[in-house]
Every structure is written in C-alpha cells, then in structure tokens.
Amino acid sequence: MVGSPNRDRKAERREATRREILAAAWEVAHETGLISVTLREIATRIGMRPPSLYSHFASKNAIFDAMFAQAWDEFHAVLEKAIPAFPADPRGRLLAGASTYFDFAVGDLARHQLMDMPMLPDFTPSAEAFQSSLQCYGLMRSLMDEIGIQRQADLDLYTALVGGLVNQQLANDPGGDRWRALLPRTVTLLADDLGLPPSPT
Amino acid sequence: MVGSPNRDRKAERREATRREILAAAWEVAHETGLISVTLREIATRIGMRPPSLYSHFASKNAIFDAMFAQAWDEFHAVLEKAIPAFPADPRGRLLAGASTYFDFAVGDLARHQLMDMPMLPDFTPSAEAFQSSLQCYGLMRSLMDEIGIQRQADLDLYTALVGGLVNQQLANDPGGDRWRALLPRTVTLLADDLGLPPSPT
DNA sequence: GTCTATACACCGATAGAC
C-alpha cells in the first residue's frame, strides 16, 4: 500500500499545513519580532485554534526549530545558486561571497536573529536543525578554500568583519546602505592582509 | 528647609533603595537573560513585594531605562579612566581604545545587549537616558579626532569591525579569546588603511 | 513606603468530544 495515491495525498496535505504554519510564524516574526511569536497568533492567522497546532508540531520550540533549519537551508540554496555567477578571481569571489551573505542577512532581521543570535531564552536548535547550519558552513568553507583561505583564524576574521557590518546596518540604519557601502572596502582590507593577488583589470 | 539634614537622609535612603533595585535587576539579567527579568524576581531578591517597586520606578521599562543610562555612564567612566594610560602614538591609541571597548562589552553579555542591541520589544531609551550614550560617543569621537580620524565612514568602519569581533566572541566563544586574539590584527588592518604613521619601535 | 489583595491579559500545553 506504500506509495498509493491515497497515501500521497494525505502526506501532501499534511506537509502543506506544516508549511502554512511556518509561513504564518514567519509573518508574525516579521511584524512583531521573534520573541513575540505566539501559538495563538499563528493559529489565528491560518484560521485554526491554538491546540490544533500540536497535531503538527510537538511544541512551540519545535516550530522555532523548523524555522531555524528552514532559514539555513534557504541561505544554502541562495549561495549555491549565486556561486556560478561569481567572478573567477579570488578578490572578486571573496567580495561576492560577502555580499551574498550580507544581503541575505540584512534582508530579514527576524531570520538573522534566529540564525545568528541567541535571542530566544529557551530555544536551542536540535541536532537535525543544526545540521542545516553545518552544511551551509561547509559550503562557505569550500568556497574560501578555492580562494586559498584555510586557516581558522582567517575564516574567523572574515565572518567577524562581515558580520559586524551586518549588525551595524541592521541596528543603526535599517533599510539604508550606510554600512553596506563599506563592504568592498572591508573586503579589500582583508584581501590585502591575506595576500590575495590583485584583481585583473 | 531645603538641604536640612532630615531631608538629606530621606533622599539618601530613597536613592539607596533605587540602587538596590537596579543591582537586583542586573543580577537577574546576568543569570537568566535580559528578557527574563521580571518585577517578581527583582522584588524577591531584595525582600520586597512586586507592587512596592512602583514607589521607586514608574514601570518596568523605567527600570530598563535607568539600567541603560547606568551602563553607558559606566563605560564613560571606564574609558575616561583608561585614557591617561593609553600610548601616545596613534596606532597604540587606536588599539587601546578598541581593547577597552572590547573588554567592556564582552565582560557583560546582558549589558551589551541592552546597550548595543534592540533586544527588548517594548523598550526604547528615553531622551535623558539616550543622552548618556551620546556623551559616551562624544568622548570616543574626540579620542579618534586626536588620532586624525574624523570622517564618518572611517568611524563607522571602526565601530563595525570591533563590534563584529565582540559579537562573534560572545556568540561563539563566550569566556574564551578566539576573537579577542584577532583584535590587534584587525586594528592594524584599519590603521594601514587610514594611513596612520608606524608605531615607534 | 510597604504591604495585601486583586484585576486583567496573556502564555504554553493537555484532555477529551466529535
């Protein structure tokens, strides 16, 4: 009976409801902040009663967990899709990678807080959800590896500097480009320090 | 009657209670996180009932407001006290300033979140409290001015890079020094970019 | 100024009918 049309339809419907719940949760997070997400509000938005959510998620934190994985998977997809269009030279690739991350992070404050900040007191990503972030980090590291950057300290510095620009942009000039404009300069600083060959003119 | 001993004692006692409340609030913030600070918990720690706090603060946010000002005033004092011991050369001063800020920020996560992150959904610092942060920023800017750094973009870059190291340190290696160790290198990058003269050997 | 008592609005989660 496995794989029968009946079974597929049921599973599809179930998955659709799950997606609907998560979409509503993101909606609330965008409008009122991550910590203000409540089961009541999620349920209301999709025309359900709060207890019904428990048929699809074991707890509120399970919803956050799914959102966490979703966010990292999304960035993984964005990065993978963007890489083929990256320039060939190391400096160009470094800037393209930084820009891709910057724009993704700045594009959604709630998502960035969930992915990169410990904002929810009682939430810790499950091992499965954490896998999504590790997979993403692996892709980033392979990209850096091509450029010739392997040392942990160099990777740490790279993530800190780009992340610093992201945070200032979100905290002090949301929607603007005051720190976004400093990204090329920052990447050049780093490229010089790492001794990357000059870009082809 | 103004300034009579009786009056002074009363005002002193009142101020002491205020300080006690704030100290308890910080204690809770350190142990359970900023968002988990509740009037109940504050009151319990100082042997009071929650409603009694309203004799000293108009609301919970008024407590956060006082904490916000307190934190910035504290950093102002720390910075002012540290400056006389700073090296004379520009590069040395730049690193000393960055180190002072880094150590202060990393030394207290809750304080850093209150000062530099928008973590509390319904809290916005009052104009008076914000003055404390502006005064502190003014001191920092005058320090940078001596070194010859005046352009807004340069100041923005400086704060973003140092802040990026702070955030990574707190998020990924609390208590350690993985990003702390990258501070001199980062400041050197920046000093080179700004064309600061080499340090005296 | 501090207390007791309480109002009021939330929250996450569970039990059990349908």
Place this chain on the structure above:
DNA sequence: GTCTATCGGTGTATAGAC
C-alpha cells in the same frame, strides 16, 4: 485532525489598608 474547555502558570499594574 480539529475542535471546546480548561489547567496552571506567567507577567505588569492598580486600589486601598496600614
């Protein structure tokens, strides 16, 4: 799978006695 009803708990804030 969704519902109603409800439990047990959280929180801020106010009223009024002392």
